[in-house]
């Protein structure tokens with residue numbers, strides 16, 4: 001199956017490595033940066049590299065396009081691909097606002113082509129394991145979720161940190177909770193470049209009453225990717241940076257006893273479980289899923305509808321924070 005990859009920079013080169021490992025995929029890479037192209041050509045001998053897309057989209061053998069260019073180019077490229085009746089995988093964020101995201105969604109429905117967004121964490125075995133634990137009732141009713149996604153850069157000039165990093169947390173929250181945030185507030189800061197948000201301390205409330213805190217930042221000397229899911233019967237800790245034990249389930253609860261007008265609180269310290277997590281690379285699973293969706297006409301897990309919901313949530317956050 002012929003697949004065209006647009007953009008083979010930091011992230012696109014990872015997609016390239018994974019696509020190249022899928023049997024039956026024949027890759028054509030469009031990458032205007034000559035140095036990047038030169039470096040990749042030395043590693044990938046059998047792949048065709050082009051400087052620009054020229055008439056590539058008119059090639060009827062190109063079944064799908066994978067877009068890993070800067071965020072500001074996503075909407076236009078994805079639209080062109082869908083209009084040429086190509087199946088499309090586009091990195092997050094899919095477009096610059098929800099109206100444009102909706103337009104892509106409608107276009108994919110009209111052309112009956114796959115529209116898949118790069119919400120990579122949805123393909124992470126750890127994230128799927130947390131969902132399983134929640135759905136099995138291991139921690140009971142959820143009280144709150146608190147997530148930190150901080151590191152030093154990559155400092156992007158066409159999107160701020162909310163549009164760059166929040167799609168990850170929001171796609172995971174939508175998946176775990178099966179609902180969209182109803183309210184948002186919080187604070188943002190432009191620490192390094194004037195008027196370019198690089199830190200966000202975000203609070204969300206969902207219709208079920210669950211509250212969430214998300215910290216996103218490009219201004220941290222260390223990389224932290226950790227999430228606490230707190231429930232009435234226990235806690236789940238998901239730490240994406242801990243490759244050996246990314247998910248832990250703490251069976252710890254509070255016992256409250258009421259005697260007349262007083263309440264007495266005790267802790268019950270239970271076991272800690274470390275579930276086995278498959279060591280598969282989320283990106284490989286994501287790219288395999290895209291190819292399968294094209295082959296069998298399936299709707300992707302992270303489809304245009306999900307991309308639209310995530311962008312709507314970012315817009316809610318952006319207009320609610322100070």
Ligand SMILES: NC(=O)c1ccc[n+]([C@@H]2O[C@H](COP(=O)([O-])OP(=O)(O)OC[C@H]3O[C@@H](n4cnc5c(N)ncnc54)[C@H](O)[C@@H]3O)[C@@H](O)[C@H]2O)c1
Nearest residue numbers: 006007008009010011012030033068069071091092118120
């Ligand atoms: N899903 C994830 O976890 C994840 C992680 C990192 C980045 N990303 C996304 O990947 C995208 C790319 O990010 P990056 O860090 O690789 O940026 P990058 O700047 O390293 O790479 C972008 C590449 O696109 C090329 N390019 C620009 N315009 C092009 C065009 N019209 N056609 C073909 N190529 C073009 C550039 O030459 C460059 O090599 C961004 O949208 C980012 O949000 C996703």
